[in-house]
Amino acid sequence: MALSGTRLLDLGLGAALAFAAGATALAVATPGPAPDDSALRVAFRRPDGLPEAPQDNPASPAKEELGRRLFFDPALSASGTTACASCHQPARGFSDGRPLARGADGRPLRRRTPTLWNLAWAPFLFWDGRAEGLEAQAEAPIEAHEEMGQPLDALVERLGRDASWRRDFGAAFPDDPAPVSRRNLTRAIAAWERTLVSPRTRFDAWVEGDDGALTASERRGLDLFTGRGGCAACHSGWAFTDYAFYDIGLPSRPGAAPDLGRGPVIGIARADRAFKTPTLRETLRGGDAPYMHDGSVPTLAAVVDHYAAGVEERPTLAPELPRRLDLSPADRADLLAFLATLTSSPDAPLPRAATPPPATPPSAGPPQRLARVSQRGRQFAPGRVSLTRGGVLEIANDDTTIHNIRVDAPELRLNSGVQDPGQTVRWRLDRPGRFVAFCGIHPRMRLEIEVAAP
Ligand code: HEC
Ligand code: HEC
Helix, strand or coil: CCHHHHHHHHHHHHHHHHHHHCHHHHCCCCCCCCCCCCHHHHHHHCCCCCCCCCCCCCCCCHHHHHHHHHHCCCCCCCCCCCCCHHEEHHHHHCECCCCCCCCCCCECCCCCCCCCHHHHHHHCCCCCCEEEEEHHHHHHHHCCCCCCCCCHHHHHHHHHCCHHHHHHHHCCCCCCCEEEEHHHHHHHHHHHHHHCCCCCCCCHHHHCCCCCCCHHHHHHHHHHCCCCHHHHCCCCCCCCCCCEEECCCCCCCCCCCCCEEEEHHHHHHHHCEEEEECCCCCCCCCCCCCEEECCCCHHHHHHHHHHHHCCCCCCCCCCCCCCCCCEEECHHHHHHHHHHHHCCCCCCCHHHHHHHCCCCCCCCCEEEEEEEECCCCCCCCEEEEEEEEEEEEEEEECCCCCCCCEECCCCEEEECEEECCCCCCEEEEEEEEEEEEEECCCCCCCEEECCCCC
């Protein structure tokens, strides 16, 4: 097949099948007989790689690592207790198991915490798509009073005062003279979020040709999903979403004004009550959690009941939605069995990106008589040392390039001159205080030195 994985995803299931079978693009957009195996295997094939990152935020391992650290660190919130990961919990499919997210003050927010899997392909973020791109999205929850309540400028200033954050921002944005910035913070989070690709499951083994990977019931469920059920009109492609917006007729709540979703964002009333199609991957991680933008549907079985019998007729209802979907108890069981194959085994470890980074040592510990520092990869490691008065600081050049270590404080001036690879500098420090050493050639290398008073 000449189409690349990414192209295929953009085209969605209908178009991909049209390509495969030479039929019209609408062949599966309207409920009908299930397509054959080979067409399905094309339509649901996993992409070969990530889509291209935005030009002004190319991917790099250091940036992704920084984003991962930011995401898991409660230091991003005003209270110091809420991390992005407090709501988007990796072990719960990056959601929180609650019908509605819980804000910093404990009160429920307006919508449910959505998953973060497979957002690299999403053109618009949030249930109503009001943010264009992950970079733009990341500012919102940090500043939102009810989420993390932290003005970004104050946060950036605070992070800039910490040597370990300066080190990580410097490594992530090596060409930026002032790397700890608002823009870089959101760029790092976005770069990391792009790497969150849901893990392979049994369904992928089937897609790749292993007929035995699905049970007969699961296989029938796939037929229902792509055929009579009409689900794949919107839940298309390997991530089971077209990243588009639809009103699926969730029942109105008596006495409450409906959440209008996409309509007000684009100023089109016909798009009122439309929300983003969520990925159906990993929905069962951490249990059968509440579903939908408002968390109003408690289980997957209840989701299927909704599509079969609970859809509320109204002018904004998506025309793609199957009307009068007749599902027997056996059909429902098959459909649920199939949906469960889209979640990886609960025993399988999460991908590394979805796990918190090792804790960064917060302090240099008690003062030492001798502190040894490395410069490998143009970084002082550790980035902070604490010495007793009269203790010795030993800085080895175990890097591949020359360095020039200096301290330029009024009370302490030190200069190593050229330090070739292999050379070690030893200084006895008699003056108590806090100093910063840096490299005259690579000035973003910073070493915090504390010399304890007697
Ligand atoms: C208090 C809980 C909470 C915290 C903390 C939180 N989020 Fe969210 N997040 C939500 C909710 C709720 C939504 C959906 C809001 C909406 O759609 O209107 C959301 C939406 C998102 C989305 C859009 C997902 C999609 O499918 O479009 C991304 C990305 C995201 N959050 C990332 C983050 C990052 C990064 C942080 C930390 C800087 C963070 N969130 C902190 C609750 C939270
Ligand atoms: C018209 C497009 C469309 C069709 C057809 C459709 N869905 Fe959905 N689906 C959506 C949208 C949009 C949402 C989110 C709606 C919301 O939150 O208001 C959704 C939500 C879901 C969810 C909840 C996921 C979550 O994380 O909250 C599941 C599960 C689901 N659909 C399964 C199915 C199944 C099974 C079928 C076929 C019987 C189906 N869908 C048909 C668009 C569609």
